[in-house]
Amino acid sequence: xxxxxxxxxxxxxxxxxxxxxxxxxxxxxxxxxxxxxxxxxxxxxxxxxxxxxxxxxxxxxxxxxxxxxxxxxxxxxxxxxxxxxxxxxxxxxxxxxxxxxxxxxxxxxxxxxxxxxxxxxxxxxxxxxxxxxxxxxxxxxxxxxxxxxxxxxxxxxxxxxxxxxxxxxxxxxxxxxxxxxxxxxxxxxxxxxxxxxxxxxxxxxxxxxxxxxxxxxxxxxxxxxxxxxxxxxxxxxxxxxxxxxxxxxxxxxxxxxxxxxxxxxxxxxxxxxxxxxxxxxxxxxxxxxxxxxxxxxxxxxxxxxxxxxxxxxxxxxxxxxxxxxxxxxxxxxxxxxxxx
Amino acid sequence: xxxxxxxxxxxxxxxxxxxxxxxxxxxxxxxxxxxxxxxxxxxxxxxxxxxxxxxxxxxxxxxxxxxxxxxxxxxxxxxxxxxxxxxxxxxxxxxxxxxxxxxxxxxxxxxxxxxxxxxxxxxxxxxxxxxxxxxxxxxxxxxxxxxxxxxxxxxxxxxxxxxxxxxxxxxxxxxxxxxxxxxxxxxxxxxxxxxxxxxxxxxxxxxxxxxxxxxxxxxxxxxxxxxxxxxxxxxxxxxxxxxxxxxxxxxxxxxxxxxxxxxxxxxxxxxxxxxxxxxxxxxxxxxxxxxxxxxxxxxxxxxxxxxxxxxxxxxxxxxxxxxxxxxxxxxxxxxxxxxxxxxxxxxxxxxxxxxxxxxxxxxxxxxxxxxxxxxxxxxxxxxxxxxxxxxxxxxxxxxxxxx
Numbered sequence: 001x002x003x004x005x006x007x008x009x010x011x012x013x014x015x016x017x018x019x020x021x022x023x024x025x026x027x028x029x030x031x032x033x034x035x036x037x038x039x040x041x042x043x044x045x046x047x048x049x050x051x052x053x054x055x056x057x058x059x060x061x062x063x064x065x066x067x068x069x070x071x072x073x074x075x076x077x078x079x080x081x082x083x084x085x086x087x088x089x090x091x092x093x094x095x096x097x098x099x100x101x102x103x104x105x106x107x108x109x110x111x112x113x114x115x116x117x118x119x120x121x122x123x124x125x126x127x128x129x130x131x132x133x134x135x136x137x138x139x140x141x142x143x144x145x146x147x148x149x150x151x152x153x154x155x156x157x158x159x160x161x162x163x164x165x166x167x168x169x170x171x172x173x174x175x176x177x178x179x180x181x182x183x184x185x186x187x188x189x190x191x192x193x194x195x196x197x198x199x200x201x202x203x204x205x206x207x208x209x210x211x212x213x214x215x216x217x218x219x220x221x222x223x224x225x226x227x228x229x230x231x232x233x234x235x236x237x238x239x240x241x242x243x244x245x246x247x248x249x250x251x252x253x254x255x256x257x258x259x260x261x262x263x264x265x266x267x268x269x270x271x272x273x274x275x276x277x278x279x280x281x282x283x284x285x286x287x288x289x290x291x292x293x294x295x296x297x298x299x300x301x302x303x304x305x306x307x308x309x310x311x312x313x314x315x316x317x318x319x320x321x322x323x324x325x326x327x328x329x330x331x332x333x334x335x336x337x338x339x340x
Numbered sequence: 341x342x343x344x345x346x347x348x349x350x351x352x353x354x355x356x357x358x359x360x361x362x363x364x365x366x367x368x369x370x371x372x373x374x375x376x377x378x379x380x381x382x383x384x385x386x387x388x389x390x391x392x393x394x395x396x397x398x399x400x401x402x403x404x405x406x407x408x409x410x411x412x413x414x415x416x417x418x419x420x421x422x423x424x425x426x427x428x429x430x431x432x433x434x435x436x437x438x439x440x441x442x443x444x445x446x447x448x449x450x451x452x453x454x455x456x457x458x459x460x461x462x463x464x465x466x467x468x469x470x471x472x473x474x475x476x477x478x479x480x481x482x483x484x485x486x487x488x489x490x491x492x493x494x495x496x497x498x499x500x501x502x503x504x505x506x507x508x509x510x511x512x513x514x515x516x517x518x519x520x521x522x523x524x525x526x527x528x529x530x531x532x533x534x535x536x537x538x539x540x541x542x543x544x545x546x547x548x549x550x551x552x553x554x555x556x557x558x559x560x561x562x563x564x565x566x567x568x569x570x571x572x573x574x575x576x577x578x579x580x581x582x583x584x585x586x587x588x589x590x591x592x593x594x595x596x597x598x599x600x601x602x603x604x605x606x607x608x609x610x611x612x613x614x615x616x617x618x619x620x621x622x623x624x625x626x627x628x629x630x631x632x633x634x635x636x637x638x639x640x641x642x643x644x645x646x647x648x649x650x651x652x653x654x655x656x657x658x659x660x661x662x663x664x665x666x667x668x669x670x671x672x673x674x675x676x677x678x679x680x681x682x683x684x685x686x687x688x689x690x691x692x693x694x695x696x697x698x699x700x701x702x703x704x705x706x707x708x709x710x711x712x713x714x715x716x717x718x719x720x721x722x723x724x725x726x727x728x729x730x731x732x733x734x735x736x737x738x739x740x741x742x743x
Contacts, residue, residue, distance in 0.1 A: 049440040053433060146552045151522055160523040162428070162454060164461055252429045253461065258454040259428045263387070294430075298385065298423045305423050306386040 039187055048179040052251060053291055055179070058186040059248040060287035062193055064271045065280065066240025071269075072278035073201060074233045075213030077130060080137030082264030083144045084114045084238040086255075088245030090148065093163040093255040094156050103168045103250050107189065110246035111239045118238020122231035141265035148257040162256025165249065186247050193240060198280055200236070209233055210278075241268075274316050276323025285324035289316070371445030372682040377415045377675070379403070380422075380438030382450045387425035392451055394654070395474060396421045398664025399449055401650040406672050413680040420444060426451075428458035435459045439468050446471055446687050448671055449492075449664075453477045453524065456489075464488045469688045471674070472667050472717070476601070478528045481716040483692075490691055490715045492667050494625055496525060496599070498740035500532025500572070502623060502721050503597045505738055507570055508536065511595055515543070517568035519559055519583060521575055522548040529574035529599065535741055549579060560586040572597040577604060581612040588616035596620045600721075609726065618728055623721040626666060627701050630657045631730070639700025666701040670708055670717065673697055705737040716740075 042054060063085055070076045091110040095101035101109070121140065128136055148157055157163070170181035200206050208229055211219035220226050249255050267290050275286025297308035320327045371378040383396030400419050407416040420442055424431040431450070438444045439462075446469035450456055453475040463470040464486045472492035473480055476499075480491030507514060518533060520526030526548065534541045545566050547559045556579050563571065564587075571594040573583050580602035587596065596619070602608045603622040627634050634640040643665055647654055654661055675682075677690040694717065697708035706720045719740045724731040 047440060049436045052436055056429070056433065149523065149551065151550065160454070160525075162457060164457070248429065252432050252458065254428055254432065254458040256428055256454045256457065258426065258452075259458075261388075261427070263425075263427070294386070294423070294425070302385055302421070302423070306390075309386070 036191065040184070043176075043180050043184055048177065051179045051183045055183045055186050055251045056248060057284075057287045057291045058183070058190045059244045059251065060268070060271060060290050061244075061283045062190050062247065063241045063244035063268055064275060064286045064290075065194065065197055065283040066237045066242075066244065067268050067272050068278065068280070068283055069197060069200075069209075069240065070234055070237035071272060072282075073206065073213065074209045074230065074237075076230065076234060077134040078137040078234075078237070079134050079265050079269055080140035081237070081241045081268050082260055082262065082266075083137075083140045084118060084241040085245035085248070085264055085268070086144050086148065086260035087114050087117055087238075088242030089249035089255045089260070090157060090163075090245075091242070092246035092249045093165050096165045096250075097163050098156060104185070106250075107243055107246050110242050114242020114245075115235045115239035118242075119231055119235035121238075122234030138262075138265070141262045145257040145261055148260070158256075160257060162254060162259070164254050167250065167253050182251055186251070189243065189247065193243065194280060194283075197240070201280065205229070270313065274313070274320075274323055276325030276329075279323060279325035279329070281328075282323050282325030289324075369445065369681075369683045370443045372415065375415060376418050377412065377682050378418045378420060378442060378444045379671075380420050380435070380442065380444035380447045382422055382424040382431050382434045382438075382447075382455065384426040384451065385423035387427070389426040389452070392426075392474070392660060394658055394660040395449070395451060395664040395667075397651070398661050399668045401646070402665060402668035402672070404650075405646070406675075412672075412675040412678070412682075415682065417675070419448075424452075424455055426455060428454050431455040431458050432462065435462065439463075439466060444468075445682055446684060448472060449474050449667055451475070456480070460486050460489050467684055469684055469691060471687075471691050472670060474663075474667070476528075477524055478531065479524075481714075483713060483715040488688060490710070490717070492670065492717050493663075494718045494721055494740070495532075495716060496528035496574070496601075497532035497535070498716065498719050499600060499623055499721060500529040500574070501536045501740040502723070502738045503572055503621070504533045504536035506621070506723060506735075507595075507597075511570055514570035514595065515545075515566070515568050516540075516570045516572070517545040517547065517563040517566065517594075518572045519547050519549065519556065519563065519575060520572075521579065522550055525576070525601070526574045529572065532740070533572065549575070551576070553579075556582055557586055560590065560592075564590055564592045569594045570597075571595070572599075573602070574599045575602060577602045577607040581608045584608070584612035584617050584620065588613065598622045600624060603724075603731065605731075614726075614728055617726045620726045621723055622726075622731065623723050624731070624733065625703055625706055625718055625721050626659060626662050627703060628731070629659060629662055643701055662701050666699045669699050669701075670694070670697065673708075703733070703737065 043051065063081065067078060067081045070078055088110040091113050092103070092106040095106045095109060096103060149160055167178045167182060169178055170176040174181065208219065208224045211222065211224060212226060212229060216226060271286030271290045274289045275284065276282025293312055294305065294309060297312060298305040300308045381396060381399060383393050384390050385393045385396065400421060403417040403419045411417065420438060422434040422437065424434050435447065438447065447463065448471045450459070450470065451474035456473045456475055460470065467488055470489040472490060475491065476493055476496050478495040478497035480489055481495060507516065518530060520529055530546060533544065537544065545563065545568060547563055549556045549559055560583060573580055573596065575583060580598060598620050600622050609617050627637065627640055629640070643662065646665065647656060647661060651661065673694060674687065674691045678686055692710045692712050692715065694708050694710045699708060703722050706718065708717045710717050720737045722733050722737050723735050724733045
């Protein structure tokens, strides 16, 4: 299992490294534009309920992208990203309800706070590698719902009651309802974050991150400061997931400790693997899996939705061992031989 | 010619007149067609709280029975129950699906305190009745803040009021101490005691614990050394069992009250030691399916026959089935009272005008009552005492104080 992931990851990194050959680029660019235009068009085509689902999807995609930066590109397995998701969500909710900060201004603050916490947790956690790091971060995910109930911060967090916030109206008198506006807003934020991630991964730092993942000792010999780069990667990763949490809190209009159980971390990890490890577009497919598959599982059987979910997950892993993005990439290479 | 035209106009008008209100009605009453009324629900069918899912299955089965008996004013109930895995964001998603996509007339028996907290604002903004939610939190009785949301079971606050009434009667000079879990659940008990004790509440000793605490030993010592001789334990099962055991080992013999959340024999009394729990007082409002005194009870016989038909493999000791049965019978009464007007406003109006409704699985004497200023359908409980092997009910039905 892990062997497959590494093989896939290596394949991904090689293909990314060979990307800059300008011939291959126009097609993905055109595809990106079409997908983005389609996503914007959906604002006016689907119902408010589906827009809410899509807004959640966009949030999860950003969260998985964050997880992917640490796990997929840097090889640091984290089972605790739900904690950063919660930190971002609570930051947004507390700022909106206690300090009357406008929703859009909560995102950069959520980003900074999550990044700082990610950096601090990264320090001791990064002394561990592989499975040990996975367990350390998992402990974080388990602790978060209980920490959120802590009496000392109850005035801010609302304890078990949680915090109810209001969905923002569209600004500048735009003829959009709150669901449409929030979807477009989230899409815009996600678009920026994806672009930023794309540039980060393709650049010098991205190559260093992947070098550490593929062979830490060799990377160090090349002059890469392992501890520094790893903690910074973890901070960026946490920042992404924190922003995603803030977006989701605004969409759901409610945060409570029970919203951020250990399952959030697990689902993000599932989304990461299903979408495609070390793939930027994979985050979107992973998010779609998180949002839609439980509903499908429930439609199949109300008696045992968990079992159906498990079967679907196994089927995905069996049919697409390198995730949805891996499958698409292979199809693309087969259809366009010049891209190899 | 003229005659013919008038005739035509008349005929056209005659055709239009009945059609117009019908169209108007359809627009006004989402979730209702000529033959159907759609009711929505969320339940944790998956995830760690899925033990509660039997309630949703029971709800569906009772509606099915009602449909077989002819439904309500020619309408059959279509009960749409979705999985939210006890996760508030998922509840929001599923409730939006129910309200916006499936266009349900109302929500019924959505389960869980955090999950209902996540949708209460949405339901009230959309004016969708959120009826008989499955949670004991006191806040669902707040008809001023959320007039479209109503609970069903006695609230924790009501339960505490009933203990306080008993204390005032039986041990008015007792030194009262409360051990409570520091959250909504525990604090509702403190509020309930305060409601009844009034001035005397100032002397009550309050000691709290966190769910994250490993034990409550130090709290127990603290209460004992303060000379407390009337103790209310508002704790979830694990801590309740610890407390019962600790009180016994300290050789401390206060008059003990225990939240009925932790009255479970299997989860609390057995681990704490049945002998240690002797004399502890708790309360009930539903007939306990394992209590032999209901063996010949017609209400419980109906329930058992229903179980045999719809859930032949169901666990007859699972009180979730009794709860689901009782709460859905209440909902059926609301639908009956609606007549043929299933508009959201009328559903809410009928849900808040239940008078002296008897539900066969409630203890004899307990009746469901609501009004536009009383959103707590069940306000009565009967006390029970642990006799070493079973809980023995005693005394009259006691009612909590008015809001």
